[in-house]
Amino acid sequence: MATACCPPASALDEAAWQEAERIAGTALAKRPARVVGHLRWFLAALPWLSLLVAGRPFGRLSLARRVEVLRRLERSPVAALRRGVWGLRTLAFLAVYGRPGMREMLGWSPDPGGWSGHVPADLVRPTPSRGTPALRLVP
Amino acid sequence: MSAWDVIVIGSGAGGGTVAAALAPLAEAGRRVLVVERGPRLGVAHARPDELASADAFYAGAGAAFTEDGTIALATGQVLGGSTALSTGVAVGPSGAVIDGWRVPGLPGADIEARAAAMVRDAGAAYPHDATLNENNRLFEEGALRAGFSPERMRLLVRGCRGAGVCHLGCPNDAVLGTHALQLPRAAAAGVRIVTRARAVAIAPQQVVVRVTADEGWPAGDHVLTAPCIVLAAGAIETTGLLLRGGFGGALPRLGRGVTCHPAHVVVAEHPRAITNAVGHPTAYRVDRTTEDGYVLEPCFSSPLVTARNLTGFGPEHAQVLAAYPRLQMLRVTARDRAADGNRVVLDRDGEAIVRYRLAPSVRDALVAGQRAAARVAFGAGAVRVHVPAADPPRLDRHDMDALDRRISAALELPGRVSLSATQPLGGAAMSRGPRDGVTDAHGRVHGAPWLRIADGSLCPDSPGVHPVLTIMALAERVADAVRDDLPALAGAAPAVA
Numbered sequence: 001m002a003t004a005c006c007p008p009a010s011a012l013d014e015a016a017w018q019e020a021e022r023i024a025g026t027a028l029a030k031r032p033a034r035v036v037g038h039l040r041w042f043l044a045a046l047p048w049l050s051l052l053v054a055g056r057p058f059g060r061l062s063l064a065r066r067v068e069v070l071r072r073l074e075r076s077p078v079a080a081l082r083r084g085v086w087g088l089r090t091l092a093f094l095a096v097y098g099r100p101g102m103r104e105m106l107g108w109s110p111d112p113g114g115w116s117g118h119v120p121a122d123l124v125r126p127t128p129s130r131g132t133p134a135l136r137l138v139p
Numbered sequence: 140m141s142a143w144d145v146i147v148i149g150s151g152a153g154g155g156t157v158a159a160a161l162a163p164l165a166e167a168g169r170r171v172l173v174v175e176r177g178p179r180l181g182v183a184h185a186r187p188d189e190l191a192s193a194d195a196f197y198a199g200a201g202a203a204f205t206e207d208g209t210i211a212l213a214t215g216q217v218l219g220g221s222t223a224l225s226t227g228v229a230v231g232p233s234g235a236v237i238d239g240w241r242v243p244g245l246p247g248a249d250i251e252a253r254a255a256a257m258v259r260d261a262g263a264a265y266p267h268d269a270t271l272n273e274n275n276r277l278f279e280e281g282a283l284r285a286g287f288s289p290e291r292m293r294l295l296v297r298g299c300r301g302a303g304v305c306h307l308g309c310p311n312d313a314v315l316g317t318h319a320l321q322l323p324r325a326a327a328a329g330v331r332i333v334t335r336a337r338a339v340a341i342a343p344q345q346v347v348v349r350v351t352a353d354e355g356w357p358a359g360d361h362v363l364t365a366p367c368i369v370l371a372a373g374a375i376e377t378t379g380l381l382l383r384g385g386f387g388g389a390l391p392r393l394g395r396g397v398t399c400h401p402a403h404v405v406v407a408e409h410p411r412a413i414t415n416a417v418g419h420p421t422a423y424r425v426d427r428t429t430e431d432g433y434v435l436e437p438c439f440s441s442p443l444v445t446a447r448n449l450t451g452f453g454p455e456h457a458q459v460l461a462a463y464p465r466l467q468m469l470r471v472t473a474r475d476r477a478a479d480g481n482r483v484v485l486d487r488d489g490e491a492i493v494r495y496r497l498a499p500s501v502r503d504a505l506v507a508g509q510r511a512a513a514r515v516a517f518g519a520g521a522v523r524v525h526v527p528a529a530d531p532p533r534l535d536r537h538d539m540d541a542l543d544r545r546i547s548a549a550l551e552l553p554g555r556v557s558l559s560a561t562q563p564l565g566g567a568a569m570s571r572g573p574r575d576g577v578t579d580a581h582g583r584v585h586g587a588p589w590l591r592i593a594d595g596s597l598c599p600d601s602p603g604v605h606p607v608l609t610i611m612a613l614a615e616r617v618a619d620a621v622r623d624d625l626p627a628l629a630g631a632a633p634a635v636a
């Protein structure tokens with residue numbers, strides 16, 4: 001499920017998976033019961049939904065077919081199904097991209113120094129705006 | 140039990156402004172208290188962290204949603220409220236819009252004048268050319284090429300170094316939220332501020348405050364009394380406190396008419412790395428509210444927020460995120476209008492929650508805004524644009540001529556597209572009387588003169604995208620009335636044991 005939503009999950013080793021699961025668990029513990037309940041319901045329904053949509057339970061589908069099933073559910077006229085996919089994929093993103101080191105891998109290294117911080121010099125040098133002929137200002 | 144003259148619940152745009160405006164009372168020896176649910180921000184982030192900030196500074200640990208789970212609601216739960224996490228965009232209120240609310244005794248010109256004075260006082264300024272990053276420049280260039288008229292916006296910031304992490308709490312304390320401007324002034328005048336303290340119940344001239352890990356007071360429940368209590372806990376929580384307090388019986392419109400300015404993020408991929416994560420995120424806007432109901436702006440968010448904001452999943456989603464240093468981001472915000480069905484209600488646990496449905500006009504505005512955003516991004520040289528209401532969301536340059544077909548209202552399906560809102564308003568609106576709203580033009584709750592409201596919940600309708608100055612100006616008027624009314628209220632207050 002996580003890999004179908006978030007392909008970088010396939011590269012996680014055992015320790016990284018544990019970390020991802022910990023992050024997801026911590027996040028879920030802070031969600032209202034209503035939200036967690038909906039996710040649970042969706043996960044429980046997924047094998048049956050998959051049977052309906054793809055003729056096999058979710059767990060027995062290839063990765064590409066899993067993605068396809070989730071895509072179909074994501075476009076479903078039933079809002080609860082769309083929300084189910086959205087909730088699960090968001091949790092997967094949180095677990096995978098929320099791990100230490102991931103943000104740097106993606107190229108995000110925020111620095112309180114801002115312009116004078118870590119960003120390579122050719123990128124940071126602010127150049128004059130090519131800009132608007134007559135600058136319009138919001139009052 | 141401890142006795143105060145005025146208790147202000149919440150320290151954001153509304154509460155912080157009231158606290159500062161009541162400073163003369165504190166200087167004159169009156170006991171004024173601000174009760175804030177969140178912690179102090181501090182300049183704590185040598186290393187900005189998405190998960191830690193969401194957890195520490197946002198309501199619902201950064202994962203609050205509308206009742207049906209389709210719109211993420213981000214509001215600050217920290218000293219200074221949402222203003223402490225804002226980008227500091229300061230858009231003056233429109234007197235005409237406020238006059239259109241038809242609240243007796245609320246002249247739009249007065250709100251305009253107060254907001255203008257606040258802007259002067261804070262020293263809000265237009266960002267200089269030299270501080271603009273490419274995410275902003277590309278917005279301007281693309282907007283001009285697409286035939287729009289971009290305008291530069293004034294910012295409530297001081298000493299911005301362009302750390303680019305406003306939404307995590309500025310590590311340089313550059314955002315001039317109430318935590319930086321109004322609350323320090325109030326504290327210097329003797330206003331007491333207690334943090335990590337949640338008002339859980341209100342009764343006539345009494346409030347129960349639950350203090351957790353403390354920054355001043357012992358943990359546990361505290362019963363506080365005051366002849367005047369000002370609710371400024373934000374549109375959702377203020378309305379929730381009133382509903383829990385049983386005010387709904389006498390005030391049938393309590394909770395109704397909520398607006399939130401739902402927004403999409405459109406993400407564009409450029410062929411080269413651009414300056415995006417460094418620099419102030421939002422210096423421009425294209426305002427199409429009158430014609431099409433939306434505002435378009437540059438924005439930029441950290442990877443986790445970006446991952447959530449993107450619609451879809453799987454390999455395409457991962458490819459967009461992998462292009463992070465090359466991404467340009469644009470926010471499409473709809474100016475929704477107050478509708479009866481959109482309201483704050485209490486859930487099974489008694490917590491306030493927003494019941495909200497996208498009106499067809501809002502959906503159309505969001506779709507029009509996404510088409511415009513795609514045109515702006517392609518106009519700025521993007522090679523691909525990721526648009527929520529397209530299926531698949533990825534559009535290439537060769538799709539440029541088919542934007543109206545590819546980006547469609549039929550695909551703007553709640554739950555499928557990622558929607559977020561940072562500006563919930565209404566729920567305890569100003570009105571003529573108790574049948575059509577909750578307070579008068581000075582935030583006095585109809586039928587409960589000891590109780591005042593001074594935050595975004597006062598707005599009977601959307602004041603326009605970027606409401607902070609409007610809320611502050613309204614709150615200042617509320618504080619004026621508190622100062623005027625206090626002697627009479629104190630005279631009528633029951634003696635405290």
Ligand SMILES: Cc1cc2nc3c(=O)[nH]c(=O)nc-3n(C[C@H](O)[C@H](O)[C@H](O)COP(=O)(O)OP(=O)(O)OC[C@H]3O[C@@H](n4cnc5c(N)ncnc54)[C@H](O)[C@@H]3O)c2cc1C
Binds near residue numbers: 149176
């Ligand atoms: C990330 C972000 C960026 C934004 N950027 C801009 C911008 O650039 N320009 C603009 O105009 N607007 C912006 N906004 C919106 C603007 O900040 C809000 O509309 C405005 O601050 C709302 O004011 P308020 O007083 O109603 O609520 P808030 O400012 O949210 O303050 C409410 C306060 O009450 C506290 N509270 C809640 N419940 C309780 C309780 N029970 N007891 C005690 N305290 C409680 C909260 O912790 C919070 O501190 C932004 C919002 C966010 C979230």
